[in-house]
Amino acid sequence: MEQDRQALIHQMLKTNPDDPFLIYAAALEYRKQNDKESTLNMFKKLVDEHPDYLATYYQIGKLYEELGKLEAAISFYKQGREVAKKQNDLKTLSELSEALMILDEDDGEVW
Numbered sequence: 001m002e003q004d005r006q007a008l009i010h011q012m013l014k015t016n017p018d019d020p021f022l023i024y025a026a027a028l029e030y031r032k033q034n035d036k037e038s039t040l041n042m043f044k045k046l047v048d049e050h051p052d053y054l055a056t057y058y059q060i061g062k063l064y065e066e067l068g069k070l071e072a073a074i075s076f077y078k079q080g081r082e083v084a085k086k087q088n089d090l091k092t093l094s095e096l097s098e099a100l101m102i103l104d105e106d107d108g109e110v111w
Helices: 002-015 020-032 036-049 055-066 070-087 090-102
Strands: none
Touching: 002 020, 020 036, 020 055, 036 055, 055 070, 055 090, 070 090
16 A cells, blocks of 8 residues: 555656655655655755745754754754745744754744
């Protein structure tokens, strides 16, 4: 079942390589397989090519935390907060602010 979903996502990516939802889905599939390099590459592609795809920022931040790269995690959380503000997405803004607070990097800025 897992391989079927992964194969389907990759097949759909071949026909729609710029679809941010498919790129995100592929990244999450790589993450399930613990393929951190491929996961990171897909998330970086999203940030570079689809910077308004908000879900990316929390996920890439968490991945950088797992890799012990806290400065990168903090940077992505803060970038995501700016996108969340522009999109008026209070739920994601709160989640990203909480992630920063946990890392003791809360600059007191929420809105």
